[in-house]
Structure formats: C-alpha cells, structure tokens
Amino acid sequence: MIYKDGLEIPLKAELADSFFKRFKGLMFRKSMASESALLLSPCNAIHTFSMRFPIDVVYLDSAARVVHVEKSVQPNKIGKTIKSATSILELNAGMAEKMSLKSGDLLEIVKTS
Structure with a gap:
C-alpha cells in the first residue's frame, strides 16, 4: 500500500529488490494494471x-520523499540519474499527475502480504 499525506493511494506496488528484478523491471510486459x-x-x-x-518515473530518497518526477517516459529511453534517489516508483503514464505527485511529497510505502 502507498500513502501520501496520510491518505491511501489506490496502488499496489510490486517490489523489485534484486539485481535481476530491477534489471527486468517492466520489460516485455504488454501493460501494467491501472492500480x-x-x-x-x-x-x-x-x-x-x-x-x-510509457511510464511515469518517481524518484524517492531514503525517507520515501519525492525528489524528482519524470512524466510519460517513452519506451527505449534512458531516464535521468538522480544521485539523491535511493528507490524509484514506476507508474502508468499519467498516474503521477492524477495523484498530484511532486518533488517534496512524502510517501509511505507499506509492505503487505
């Protein structure tokens, strides 16, 4: 579950926490469910x-604070390297705007079973 300003955002995040999972990411998938x-x-x-x-790319620091947002990154591109980021949240294109995500926002990401 993901929370912004204490309010639940209706998204379930899949965790990619190994080299292979991070490298593969969303490659070869036809789509990603809207939620x-x-x-x-x-x-x-x-x-x-x-x-x-295309995807929206939300760069987060170690406190899960948004440090940068790239909207609608098209396939076959290289995104920015943000040195202060420690994790990245990939969303369907348009979701960052729909969720009003911007630099400085503090997210809470809670692992669910």
Whole structure:
C-alpha cells in the first residue's frame, strides 16, 4: 500500500529488490494494471528498453520523499540519474499527475502480504 499525506493511494506496488528484478523491471510486459506500480530498490536510474508502454518515473530518497518526477517516459529511453534517489516508483503514464505527485511529497510505502 502507498500513502501520501496520510491518505491511501489506490496502488499496489510490486517490489523489485534484486539485481535481476530491477534489471527486468517492466520489460516485455504488454501493460501494467491501472492500480499497480513497480518499486525498484535500491535504484537511482532507469531505462525503458524492451518496454511496450510509457511510464511515469518517481524518484524517492531514503525517507520515501519525492525528489524528482519524470512524466510519460517513452519506451527505449534512458531516464535521468538522480544521485539523491535511493528507490524509484514506476507508474502508468499519467498516474503521477492524477495523484498530484511532486518533488517534496512524502510517501509511505507499506509492505503487505
């Protein structure tokens, strides 16, 4: 579960916490469910090679504070490297705006079983 300002955001984040899971990310998937996200940790840069759909990329620091947002990153691109980021939340394109995510926002990411 993901919370912003104490309010639940209706997204379930899949955790990519190994080298292979982070490298594979969303490659080769046809789509991602609208209520889904991918949390890459540790991570401070991404690529969208072999992806089939655009994504929003939310860079988070160690406190889960948003340090940068890239909207609608198209397939086969290299995203920015943000040195202060320790994890990245990948969302369907348009979700960052829909959720009003911006630099400085503090998120709480709670692991559920």
